[in-house]
Each structure stands twice: as C-alpha cells, then as structure tokens.
Amino acid sequence: MIDAVTSMFAMDLDWKRTQPDSVVFGSQKDLALPPGLAFVVVSPEFMKKSESMENKGFYTDFVKLKEKNDENYALTTPPVSIMFGLDYQLDKMLKEGMAARYRRHREMGDLLRAWAKEKLEGIFPEEGYQSDSLAVIKKGDLDFDAFHKVIKSRGYEISNGYGDIKKQTFRVGTMGDLTPADIRSLIGVMDEALEEVKQ
Template identity: 45%
Template sequence: MKKKLFIPGPIDVSGDVLNQMQKPMISHRSKDASALQKSISLKLQKVFHTKNQIILSTSSGSGLMEGAIRSCTRKKAAVFSVGAFGDRWYKMALSNNVPADVFRVESGKIITGEMVDEVLKTGSYDLITITHNETSTGVMNPLDDISRVLKDYPNVIWCVDAVSSMGGTKIEVDKLGIDICITSTQKSLGLPPGLAIASMSEKAVKAAEKVKNRGTYFDLLTIYNVIKNKDHQYPSTPNLPLMYALDYQLDKMLKEGLDNIYKRHLEMANYVRKWAKENFEIFPNEKYSSDTVTAIKNTKNIDIPTFIKNVEEKGYIISNGYGDLKNKTFRIAHMGDYSLEDVKALINTMNEVLEI
C-alpha cells in the first residue's frame, strides 16, 4: 500500500515530476546545463516575486541558511527564533564563528516588528534572521510587520527562512525588502529533497564582499559571481536530475497560477484548523497559524505515537510534535500538490481511528 505523506517534508511527489529525473545526464558545463539553470531561475523569480538573482545549492535548505549567516554578517547577527529551526540558525552562527545573539519567544508565539525594532535600535547588528514558517510550532511570522520596521534600517541584511512556506503562501520578496530568502524543494514546491534555493539582493552581495571568511561550498558570493560570469553555471556539480524535475514542476505551478496555488493551500489549512478546533486545539494563535502545516495541541491526552501508528496503518503518515513538543502536539502538513479532497480523506481516516 502506498502511503500518503502529510508530514512537514519530504512530501509526496507526483509521478510525472519524478519521471523528469530519468532524463539522460548532461555535462554540468554544457550550454544545455546553462539553459536549464537559466530557465529555472527565471521561473523561480516569479514564484519569489523578485528580480533578485536566484541561487541553487545541492543541499537542504540548512545549507543556504548557514551560507547566508556566514557570508553576509559583517559585525553581528541577530537571530530571532520562534522554535527549533530558528535555534538552528543560531547554532550555525556559533559553529562558524559568526558573532550572534539569539532572541527567543515562548513556543507558539510570534516575532513582532516592535521586537525587531527594540533589538536593531541598539546599533549592534547588521544582519537579522527570521523563520517565516516554523514547522515545529505551526507558527507563521508576520513578515509585513517586520518589513515596515526594517525600512528604518537600510544597512541591515534581512535573511528569511521560507523553507516550508515558499510556493504555498505568497511571499513578495522585493516588496517586503528581503535580502536573502531561502527555501528548498521537498516542501511546498512538491519535489524530492536535494536542492536549496535562495534569492540574493545586490545589498546582500555588497555585504558579502566585505566579509573575509565566507567558507567554501556555501560561500554565497562565489556562487553568485559564478552564476553571473559563467552563464548560470555553478562552482560545483549540481543535482541535474532534480533540476529537470524542478523546471518541469515550475511550469506546472505557473500553469495552475500562483494565486490559485495559494488559495488551494489556504483551503486545506482552513479545513484542518476547523477539525482541530472541533476536536483538539490549535497550538499557536490561529491568527498566526501556518498555511502549510498545522500544529495541534493534545488536549485529549491521547497516546500520540499509537494514534500516528494507527493512522499510518490506514495509509496516511502524520507527524508527532517536534523536540520539547513531542507527544504534547501532533502536526499535519498540507502542502505541495495535495488538494482539499486529499485532506478530507486524511481527516476521515483520523476520525475513524479516534472513533469520533
């Protein structure tokens, strides 16, 4: 029995998308490779709503997160964390000898523009990181609110982790003023894991030029310059099979229409939230709930591992809580190529297991 993945990545991948990875291999230094990578970049600019340069990396999203904070922090980074993946950015800074401070909020809460302003007005920081969509808590941070504050700090580089939201909800990179916006293929974009993606502003490029030790593989400035000077090629051999799949999937997304995709994701999210409120409780404030993954508080004190196991036996895989929230919450992802009908089938199955 094929099991459907409703976890916060990797997600199910459509068969026609997987088939694209069977195309014959080409040289990564060929004109065909340049054409493929240019095609992907132009389409991704539409998805990101940006004119900034697109960067691809054969890694998970964490690779470009590490690259961003190491490549562009000149003085000190302010890491704003709402959960496990915000904390990861702080750990990356420390392990790369990047000066950084972390500013945390209570689990399930958000980062506000006021909080960012209080930190930045000290003058101590020239880069900030924000997790847009925290899959450990189901929180989606208010980028609009933060963007308004950052307009008063033109020298600060703004890095956003949109790994689990880009493609599932509208993020207007240029309008918001995001300097580095990062995602990866295995979540809302509906592809296998293996490629990270980022947009990089000219301001971020200029900042990186002032940083001496940017590393090697995740040196964003080197990647940027090779793309610019060598016709969209990369310093190291990229994941070409996944690039074929990405190029194809982007065509599908643009044909469906980005606004239609956002609407589809919101419909799925609203359906799951309604079920959660009727039977449990949504973990974060619903106003700031993610459109791609819902974290549900275990108010019935059910045995979550057994519940997940019983749901899996019926063909669906959902997630336990993450880290300290394990067994206190469970998570349902609703992203990628799934439809409202897929979500309804999952909910019906969970109702059977719970006998409600």
C-alpha cells in the same frame, strides 16, 4: 534573512511589504520534489555586504556562487534529475497560477485548523502566525503513537511533534501537490483513528 522552507510557493509572503535581504528554501517541501536543491535569493544590498565579509563558508559565499553562476558553472555536482523535476513543477505552478495555488493551500490549512479546534486543542501557533502548509496540532492527552498506527494502517502518514513542543503536538503537512480533497480524506481517517484509540 527569511527561512521560507515550508511556506515558499504555498503562501503569499508579500515581498513588496517585507523587503527581505535574503530568502532561503529547498526543493523538498512545497515544490513536492526530493531533497537536494537549496535556493537562496539575495538582495543587491545583501550581496554588497557579502563582498566585504570574511569567513563566509562555502555554501554561504554568495559572491563566489554568483560568479560561478554567471559562468554557468556549478560549484558542486548538481542533482540533474531534481532539476528536471523542478522544471516540471514550475510549469505546473504557472498553469495553476500562484493566486489559485495560495487559495488551495489556504483551504487545506483552514480544514485542518477547524478540525483541530473541534476535535483536539487547536493549532500551536497563535492566530496570525499559522501556516497554510504545515499544521502543528496541539494533541492534549491523545496517545499519538496509537493514533498514528491507525492512520498508517489506512495508508496515510503524519508526524509527531518536533523540538521543544514534540510531546505536546503532532504535525500534518499540506504541501506541494496535495489538494483539499486529500485533506478531507485524511480528516475522515483521523476521525476514525480518534474513535478507535478512545475505545
């Protein structure tokens, strides 16, 4: 089962090679929508396994979900407004083309990787495991709160680290509708912020 929550629609996950049993993602990342829709894709083999499993829970009972889906019936109240947004975003993706979309995200990821290597201590995951939709930047001795305060004052938002590496990193998302021009503009602001917090 692959958690593709930040990579789906931003990176070519090469399904023909990986052949996953299941892929899970949501509406709030690269679809550039509010949270509220969860997507699960399952293989026929996964579905067959689900048929014989007990205590599957409510949201992970894929047999029941498929039965209701085949009846065009929702098990819970659907977030209709987000579904209209999804239709809009999927049309945009088709117009852009997936290869172009993947290139756009790769360019944004490359911009942040180069900046992090030049200005700080690089990207947290080792090469080959880095995301094109989320840069986890090793901050070294940078005072993130002071740095972030400057960035927010210029109208941008990034996030501190998360989990076990919260104190060593901060995060910059390059998801959804963002463009390389947006990231270049952010990098300019981050350069200014670095200068200000050094003073």
